[in-house]
Amino acid sequence: MGKVVLVTGVARHLGARFAAEIAGQPGVDRVVAVDVQPPAAELPPGVHFGLVDLRRPAIARVIAEHDIDTVVHLNVSATGHGGRAAVKETNVIGTMQLLGACQKAPGLRRLVVKSTTAVYGSAPRDPAVFGERMQPKDLPAGGFAKDAAEVEGYVRGFARRRPDVAVSVLRFANIVGPTGDTPLSAYFALPLLPTVLGYDPRLQFVHEDDAVEVLRLAALDPRPGTTNIGTFNVAGDGVLLLSQCARRLGRPTVPLLRPALGLVAGLVRQTRLADMSQEQIQLLTHGRVVATGQLRETFGYTPRYTTPEAFADFAAAQPAGLLPPERLTAVTDRLAALLGEPRPTHTEEPGPR
Amino acid sequence: MTAASKQAAGAAKVIPIESAPSWHGPTPGLADRIADAVGGALAGQLGATATRVFGKGWEAKAANGLGFLRRRITGDYEVDDFGFDEELTEEVFLSLLRPMAEKYFRIDVRGIENIPAEGGVLIVANHSGTVPLDALMTQVAIHDHHPHRRHLRMLAADLVFVLPVVGEVARKAGHTLACNEDAQALLERGEVVGVWPEGFKGIGKPFAERYKLQRFGRGGFVASALRAGVPIVPCSIVGAEETYPMIGNFKTLARLLGLPYVPITPTFPWLGPLGAVPLPTKWTIQFGEPIPTDSYAPEAADDPMLVFNLTDQVRETIQHTLYKLLVQRRSVFF
Numbered sequence: 176m177g178k179v180v181l182v183t184g185v186a187r188h189l190g191a192r193f194a195a196e197i198a199g200q201p202g203v204d205r206v207v208a209v210d211v212q213p214p215a216a217e218l219p220p221g222v223h224f225g226l227v228d229l230r231r232p233a234i235a236r237v238i239a240e241h242d243i244d245t246v247v248h249l250n251v252s253a254t255g256h257g258g259r260a261a262v263k264e265t266n267v268i269g270t271m272q273l274l275g276a277c278q279k280a281p282g283l284r285r286l287v288v289k290s291t292t293a294v295y296g297s298a299p300r301d302p303a304v305f306g307e308r309m310q311p312k313d314l315p316a317g318g319f320a321k322d323a324a325e326v327e328g329y330v331r332g333f334a335r336r337r338p339d340v341a342v343s344v345l346r347f348a349n350i351v352g353p354t355g356d357t358p359l360s361a362y363f364a365l366p367l368l369p370t371v372l373g374y375d376p377r378l379q380f381v382h383e384d385d386a387v388e389v390l391r392l393a394a395l396d397p398r399p400g401t402t403n404i405g406t407f408n409v410a411g412d413g414v415l416l417l418s419q420c421a422r423r424l425g426r427p428t429v430p431l432l433r434p435a436l437g438l439v440a441g442l443v444r445q446t447r448l449a450d451m452s453q454e455q456i457q458l459l460t461h462g463r464v465v466a467t468g469q470l471r472e473t474f475g476y477t478p479r480y481t482t483p484e485a486f487a488d489f490a491a492a493q494p495a496g497l498l499p500p501e502r503l504t505a506v507t508d509r510l511a512a513l514l515g516e517p518r519p520t521h522t523e524e525p526g527p528r
Numbered sequence: 529m530t531a532a533s534k535q536a537a538g539a540a541k542v543i544p545i546e547s548a549p550s551w552h553g554p555t556p557g558l559a560d561r562i563a564d565a566v567g568g569a570l571a572g573q574l575g576a577t578a579t580r581v582f583g584k585g586w587e588a589k590a591a592n593g594l595g596f597l598r599r600r601i602t603g604d605y606e607v608d609d610f611g612f613d614e615e616l617t618e619e620v621f622l623s624l625l626r627p628m629a630e631k632y633f634r635i636d637v638r639g640i641e642n643i644p645a646e647g648g649v650l651i652v653a654n655h656s657g658t659v660p661l662d663a664l665m666t667q668v669a670i671h672d673h674h675p676h677r678r679h680l681r682m683l684a685a686d687l688v689f690v691l692p693v694v695g696e697v698a699r700k701a702g703h704t705l706a707c708n709e710d711a712q713a714l715l716e717r718g719e720v721v722g723v724w725p726e727g728f729k730g731i732g733k734p735f736a737e738r739y740k741l742q743r744f745g746r747g748g749f750v751a752s753a754l755r756a757g758v759p760i761v762p763c764s765i766v767g768a769e770e771t772y773p774m775i776g777n778f779k780t781l782a783r784l785l786g787l788p789y790v791p792i793t794p795t796f797p798w799l800g801p802l803g804a805v806p807l808p809t810k811w812t813i814q815f816g817e818p819i820p821t822d823s824y825a826p827e828a829a830d831d832p833m834l835v836f837n838l839t840d841q842v843r844e845t846i847q848h849t850l851y852k853l854l855v856q857r858r859s860v861f862f
Contacts, residue, residue: 299689299695299705300690300705301705302709303610303611303699303704303713304710306709309709371692372692373691373692373693373696374695374696377610377699413609414608414609415607416611418603419603419605422602423604462611464609500601500603500604503598503601504598507595507597507598507601511598514590
């Protein structure tokens with residue numbers, strides 16, 4: 176008998192992609208996808224969609240009815256239907272309901288939970304690169320990061336009570352792709368990027384293809400020599416500075432003092448241009464980088480896209496900014512050509528003095 | 529409304545807001561025209577003048593500069609996980625610091641061969657001089673004198689990363705927070721890591737206590753080196769103590785500003801900004817014999833006795849070298 180997989184949060188882009196992906200896997204008999212609203216695009220035929228609000232106990236009936244053995248919980252996100260209060264309730268209460276239902280399901284074998292590297296916070300007094308076992312100096316004070324930290328706490332409790340269930344928690348860096356719907360991609364879509372004066376944060380991205388692939392590997396049985404039980408950071412190799420991201424997108428930055436940025440963020444939120452939350456401002460001030468050694472060595476997966484490659488794929492799908500890099504290089508190349516020198520190329524390194 | 533603000537309002541009208549977008553988004557036509565105009569001028573009279581002023585080969589230098597500019601404005605450069613921007617450090621930060629190291633402090637660098645050609649190594653040095661110039665000068669000295677032009681990755685106080693601009697520049701120059709995790713990560717990546725274990729106790733000590741090493745923290749740096757199995761190179765810096773002789777401390781002001789100290793020197797704050805100019809002392813940076821740690825098992829890092837002994841050994845080595853260098857020194861300034 177094959178697996179029966181429950182996927183939560185399929186109304187969002189990542190959830191819908193993952194549900195379609197896992198439905199096509201050998202050894203998967205059925206995929207049950209749930210969310211409070213139907214997904215924007217039609218789900219493939221192998222996926223049964225159920226309109227379920229995770230905050231209600233109805234989820235227990237779905238698990239019992241379909242005899243679910245694998246639960247992939249993707250409904251932990253920063254934005255969503257309704258205001259911040261509703262999002263928090265879905266994240267925290269929804270997870271509690273789901274875990275409660277899981278505990279009563281004797282047939283359950285595997286639980287995969289999507290978390291975020293935001294649980295490490297962003298602070299100047301923390302180590303530059305976070306490993307899975309590090310504790311931040313200050314726990315996230317609020318917002319999505321706190322939700323995710325609480326969700327992880329409940330998942331740890333569940334893992335203690337049901338040691339027979341294989342639990343993996345995946346902490347994703349900011350997920351980007353050609354069609355992302357994350358708060359950070361909304362920020363990068365602004366024509367002028369407000370930044371914090373005097374700070375240039377280090378950012379890390381993971382491509383949505385890699386995110387889906389990591390979720391797939393976590394939901395199936397582990398391949399020989401690897402394990403998918405435990406907590407793993409998921410991020411593309413390498414780092415981009417915010418200033419680099421802005422230049423690669425061709426969007427001018429507007430450095431503001433921290434309090435002024437708070438006002439601008441409020442304005443941006445109210446005009447619904449983007450959702451610039453307090454924790455996002457924190458990220459745009461101090462940045463965050465995680466170590467991915469565990470993912471590569473223990474989990475056995477190396478992301479196909481590095482952070483710069485994932486960002487390039489995202490940038491290619493964005494409308495051109497006010498300062499397109501191609502136009503700027505055209506000017507410097509032309510000047511260089513006029514000087515009668517060979518054109519400087521990308522790979523040229525500054526020579527030794 | 530004061531005259532100044534009227535003037536400011538008047539000046540603001542000269543550049544209307546509507547004209548601003550042309551700054552951000554030059555049309556291809558405009559960009560082409562600018563490039564053509566500059567190119568035409570260079571080919572004609574201006575080119576000849578430039579050759580006279582900058583000397584032969586200015587074109588190559590300008591092309592290099594353009595290549596650098598091109599990479600910078602399009603974000604086409606790499607930074608490592610710690611935010612270290614090698615190109616910016618080499619082209620800008622070190623170029624700015626180099627005249628200070630070579631012309632102003634005339635640093636005499638000794639024992640550079642004690643820093644291995646590759647692999648992780650921990651440099652432990654004495655800290656002094658009110659402003660961490662000694663750390664910056666050590667970075668220049670290692671890069672410029674080491675045959676493999678290695679970069680020093682410093683472990684800095686958390687205050688550095690809390691401050692805007694300072695924190696940003698520090699990260700781009702390759703420095704990171706002084707904590708065990710970061711130290712170990714850098715050492716395992718095979719970097720040259722620099723640590724000033726005296727911290728604020730050393731850099732902010734009164735002039736009367738010059739060249740007397742302060743307590744070496746809790747020996748966290750030795751534990752990191754033991755875990756990574758890298759050698760420890762003691763480094764003694766002479767000359768930095770006299771750059772800003774600290775004769776007093778505004779303790780109340782320091783507490784108000786949240787700083788470890790606000791120095792009073794013979795020139796600061798009496799001469800205003802001029803008082804912030806360091807005295808032109810003659811410096812010596814001596815790198816000592818490496819102390820190997822690879823003979824110990826990695827678990828040795830959890831043996832407090834061994835860690836304390838090694839810490840003392842490093843401290844004694846630096847203190848003795850300092851005394852030796854001070855005896856050899858002819859004068860503070862020459």
